[in-house]
Amino acid sequence: MRKLPKIELHCHLDGSVRPQTIIDIAKRENIEIPSYKESDIKELVMVKKDCTSLNEYLEKFDLPNKVMQSKESLKQIAFELLEDAQRENVKYIEVRFAPLLHTNKGLSVEEIIQSVIDGIKEAQNIYDIKGNVILSCLRTMSVEDGLKVVEAGKKFINKGVVAIDLAGCEEERFCNKFKPVIDKAREYGYNVTIHAGEAASGQNVIDAINLLGAKRIGHGVRIKDMKEAYDLVKSNKVYLEMCPTSNIQTKAIDDFNNYPLYDFYKDGIYVTLNTDNRTVSNIDLTNEIDLIFRKFNINKIEYKNIYLNTVEATFSDEETKNWLKSFI
């Protein structure tokens, strides 16, 4: 499984920081953290087995974000994420983060985005992997803040930034509020992916597609309980960015036996497989592929199909897509 060529479309930067790096940056930048022992930090950032909800899961991001407030740290963390990914033969990764979580020490939104792109570029120069950035707006933030992110990221479109996303806690019918933000983003040329149907119903998936023009949906697992949402995803060929372990941890899905990825796939829905958060969920992509493949007896041909669908789901250019196709 480690050797299989892989693509990852849904991976949060702040949820994927190496525990040792949290310590190294804290020491370097004189940031107070609860412990300087790697095992303690790992334990603190990792979600507990008895996590009951997405909101509880989201509490795990406070600690890593403490050490993501300088250009150097952002660049290092982005570099290391690609370094970790290429070790398991990930050829292409779309890295997402919410720029406004990194302004505590005075960095501008543009500096934040530039720093992450710099880290990705550095890794691309050394390793056989490519990456792009997705900018996340948090649903707890205002429309003005969302527009700030869209404006700041504009000059990076197709120069490192490829899409806009809405993340954070999920209320029913959140899409309406953010329509001005996502409309502006689409006008500027951002692709759109939206976290939806994770902690709330398939109605949010319907809204993300119909109101916001989402071409991909983060998670979307709840469409299994709403025919209208399911049919819309299928007929519009919307790609689902599925993240099994994260979905079990946040209780988006009650039982792994009911994980709908393979049913979706067999019915012609375009599924992709992702980690969501490597450190918070304590996994890598190999782990997720292994889990799903063993559980549902997925064979090599099916893997190839999912991989090729995932190539089409990327927000990359044609050259990158052709390059990715050459590995399978």
Ligand SMILES: O=c1[nH]cnc2c1ncn2[C@H]1C[C@H](O)[C@@H](CO)O1
């Ligand atoms: O799975 C998720 N659903 C909703 N929001 C999430 C998920 N994983 C991470 N986030 C949030 C917490 C991070 O601080 C933010 C930006 O990466 O995105």
Ligand SMILES: [Zn+2]
């Ligand atoms: Zn996510």
